[in-house]
Each structure stands twice: as C-alpha cells, then as structure tokens.
Amino acid sequence: xxxxxxxxxxxxxxxxxxxxxxxxxxxxxxxxxxxxxxxxxxxxxxxxxxxxxxxxxxxxxxxxxxxxxxxxxxxxxxxxxxxxxxxxxxxxxxxxxxxxxxxxxxxxxxxxxxxxxxxxxxxxxxxxxxxxxxxxxxxxxxxxxxxxxxxxxxxxxxxxxxxxxxxxxxxxxxxxxxxxxxxxxxxxxxxx
Amino acid sequence: xxxxxxxxxxxxxxxxxxxxxxxxxxxxxxxxxxxxxxxxxxxxxxxxxxxxxxxxxxxxxxxxxxxxxxxxxxxxxxxxxxxxxxxxxxxxxxxxxxxxxxxxxxxxxxxxxxxxxxxxxxxxxxxxxxxxxxxxxxxxxxxxxxxxxxxxxxxxxxxxxxxxxxxxxxxxxxxxxxxxxxxxxxxxxxxx
Numbered sequence: 001x002x003x004x005x006x007x008x009x010x011x012x013x014x015x016x017x018x019x020x021x022x023x024x025x026x027x028x029x030x031x032x033x034x035x036x037x038x039x040x041x042x043x044x045x046x047x048x049x050x051x052x053x054x055x056x057x058x059x060x061x062x063x064x065x066x067x068x069x070x071x072x073x074x075x076x077x078x079x080x081x082x083x084x085x086x087x088x089x090x091x092x093x094x095x096x097x098x099x100x101x102x103x104x105x106x107x108x109x110x111x112x113x114x115x116x117x118x119x120x121x122x123x124x125x126x127x128x129x130x131x132x133x134x135x136x137x138x139x140x141x142x143x144x145x146x147x148x149x150x151x152x153x154x155x156x157x158x159x160x161x162x163x164x165x166x167x168x169x170x171x172x173x174x175x176x177x178x179x180x181x182x183x184x185x186x187x188x189x190x191x192x
Numbered sequence: 193x194x195x196x197x198x199x200x201x202x203x204x205x206x207x208x209x210x211x212x213x214x215x216x217x218x219x220x221x222x223x224x225x226x227x228x229x230x231x232x233x234x235x236x237x238x239x240x241x242x243x244x245x246x247x248x249x250x251x252x253x254x255x256x257x258x259x260x261x262x263x264x265x266x267x268x269x270x271x272x273x274x275x276x277x278x279x280x281x282x283x284x285x286x287x288x289x290x291x292x293x294x295x296x297x298x299x300x301x302x303x304x305x306x307x308x309x310x311x312x313x314x315x316x317x318x319x320x321x322x323x324x325x326x327x328x329x330x331x332x333x334x335x336x337x338x339x340x341x342x343x344x345x346x347x348x349x350x351x352x353x354x355x356x357x358x359x360x361x362x363x364x365x366x367x368x369x370x371x372x373x374x375x376x377x378x379x380x381x382x383x384x
Contacts, residue, residue: 009218009220009283012218012220012221013220013281013282013283015281016220016223016277016281016282016283017280017281017282018281019281021222021223022221022222023217023221023222023259024217024218024220024221025215025216025217025221026201026204026216028201028204028205028208028216029204029214029215029216029217030213030214030215030263030266030268031208031213064266066266067215067263067266067268070262070263070265070266071222071259071262073262074222074256074258074259074262076222076259085208088209089205089207089208089209089210089211090205090208090209091201091205091208
C-alpha cells in the first residue's frame with residue numbers, strides 16, 4: 001500500500017518555513033480524490049500481458065472541491081499526493097499527474113503546471129535542445145509520439161485538463177531556480 | 193525528524209472504509225498546532241542531567257480552531273498527530289496527549305477521552321483491579337503519584353484540559369471492543 005510520506009510532509013515544512021500555510025493531504029483525506037478501484041490490472045512485461053487482480057489502483061473521477069475551497073478560504077495551500085479513495089473508502093494508488101489534471105479541471109483553473117526533470121516535451125528525447133515550445137491543443141495528438149516514459153502520462157494529463165476546461169497547460173523544468181515562476185513565464189512546453 | 197506516518201493514515205483509511213470522512217493531518221499542516229520550539233532540552237540519564245541544544249521539540253500554545261471548524265463544517269473528522277509547527281514554521285515534536293488537551297480546551301470540548309493500553313489510572317500499577325474510577329478535579333494533585341511512565345503525561349494533559357475549560361476527562365482502555373463508547377459510558381478513570 002502506498003501512503004503519503006516524507007516528500008509531501010517535507011514540502012509542507014519547506015513552505016511553512018517560508019510563511020506559506022501549507023496543508024499536506026492525500027486524496028484519501030476528506031475523499032479529496034475519489035473514484036473506482038480497478039478490478040483488473042493489465043501489465044505488459046517483456047511483450048507478455050499479465051493480468052493482476054485485487055491490486056489497489058484506481059483513477060480519480062470526483063474531486064472534493066468544497067473541501068479544497070474551504071481550505072483556501074482559511075488561507076491554506078493544499079499539497080496533494082496519492083493515494084486516492086475508492087468509492088468503498090479504500091486507499092488506492094492513482095497517477096499523480098492525471099489526478100492533478102482532474103483537480104485543475106474541477107477547480108476551473110486557468111493554468112496547470114506539470115514539472116519534471118526535463119525542460120518540457122522533447123522532440124528527440126533526451127536532447128534538451130529539441131524542446132517543443134508550443135503545442136496547439138487541437139493538434140496534441142500529433143505530439144504524443146514524442147513522449148517517452150513518464151512523459152506519456154503527463155501528456156495524457158495535459159489532454160484531460162484541457163478537455164476539462166483548463167485554458168493552458170505548461171510542462172516545466174523542476175531543476176531550475178524558480179521553476180513555477182519560469183513555467184508561468186512560459187519557459188517549457190505550452191499547450192493551449 | 194518525526195513525520196506523520198502509517199498509523200495516522202491507517203486510521204484514516206479504517207474510518208473511510210466505515211463511511212467516516214476522516215482527514216489525517218499533522219499539527220504542522222495549516223499550523224493546527226503552533227508553539228515555541230524549545231531552545232534547550234534537559235534530559236536525566238542515570239541520575240545525571242544532560243543538556244541538549246538544537247533538538248526539534250516544543251509545545252503547543254495555539255490551536256488553529258478556525259481550520260478545525262472549517263473541516264467539521266465540510267463533514268470531515270480531523271485525525272491529528274505530532275509534529276506541531278514552531279513559530280518559525282519548523283516541524284517540532286510535541287507530546288500527543290498534551291496537544292490533544294490543548295485542542296480539546298481550544299475547541300471548548302465537553303469531554304476529552306485519552307485511551308491507552310491500561311484500564312485507566314491504577315492505584316497499584318500494573319494491578320488492573322486497582323483502577324481508580326473517579327477523581328475530583330480539585331484533588332488531582334493527590335493522584336499524580338500513582339501515574340507511572342507515560343501515564344504521567346496523560347495526567348498532566350488531563351489537568352491542562354480541565355484548567356482550559358473541558359468539563360470531563362476520561363482515561364479509557366484502548367484494548368477493549370468499542371473503546372470510545374465504553375469511555376463515554378465512564379468505564380475507566382473519570383476526572384471531573
């Protein structure tokens with residue numbers, strides 16, 4: 001079972017030391033992230049498909065925006081992490097980027113920033129000079145082929161956020177100084 | 193450094209599975225528990241007093257009742273655990289029973305229940321037949337001598353809760369079935 005851990009609480013402490021009233025929560029807390037638990041998982045290993053039953057994974061269908069807004073009204077900044085809650089109240093692991101996309105859409109966010117250890121979507125991974133600076137949301141299909149590894153889920157999350165009403169998704173570089181300000185300045189891959 | 197961990201999140205999941213919308217939080221989250229960090233710790237080992245500097249321990253002076261009430265208004269049940277926040281936003285370890293006492297007083301609670309692995313305060317620890325069933329709050333001083341080990345902090349917490357306006361403190365047995373209902377039925381040591 002996956003529980004929120006040191007990374008989440010470490011971020012909360014770093015924010016608190018800077019005077020930001022952060023609150024670390026998993027999606028299980030207050031059922032912030034809720035959805036069905038998958039009954040069957042398909043896993044492809046060395047070209048063979050394995051079927052795994054009774055694993056605790058799922059996906060987010062509902063976001064408790066009332067609770068998130070109540071926290072914001074108290075001056076708090078939620079810092080969210082998997083797991084989510086199944087409809088039966090079980091802790092289920094979910095993809096963090098897709099959960100963030102669902103959250104951005106549910107909160108009617110203007111912008112979703114997804115940071116990782118690359119500058120954005122690269123045309124020729126891992127060549128960082130091949131950064132794709134802008135993607136028209138109507139043409140996102142054509143760019144999915146460039147996504148390697150975990151970037152695939154980030155592109156899927158970006159698509160889901162845009163389909164959910166988010167105006168702009170920015171894939172930014174977590175390694176640089178001031179990564180959020182840089183991303184808001186459209187350093188990275190802007191999908192709009 | 194102490195962070196909230198598996199016990200807190202395990203309780204949240206058990207409550208969620210029973211339909212209770214629990215939210216697991218440390219006192220650092222939203223500065224629910226805030227207070228000074230001790231600059232110097234005195235520790236007595238084998239009769240010698242050691243002075244430890246720069247340890248991350250403290251005590252709770254302020255409780256963010258606005259946030260706790262906002263969570264309750266959302267139908268959520270907070271499940272709290274150390275650490276607390278220092279006034280500088282650092283995570284500091286605090287005694288959980290005394291933090292619970294501060295929280296009960298700040299929320300103007302009628303009753304504080306403190307559960308442990310004994311039936312309550314025992315006149316002759318560990319003889320469980322020597323349970324002290326009732327203590328008059330004006331005479332709590334005379335009973336402090338019976339507290340052994342961790343029970344000392346529970347009695348101190350009880351005193352602080354009563355001084356803070358809580359009407360009744362019950363030291364109950366965590367090992368029995370339905371421990372909270374039993375404690376509310378005044379099984380255990382009732383201090384009033």
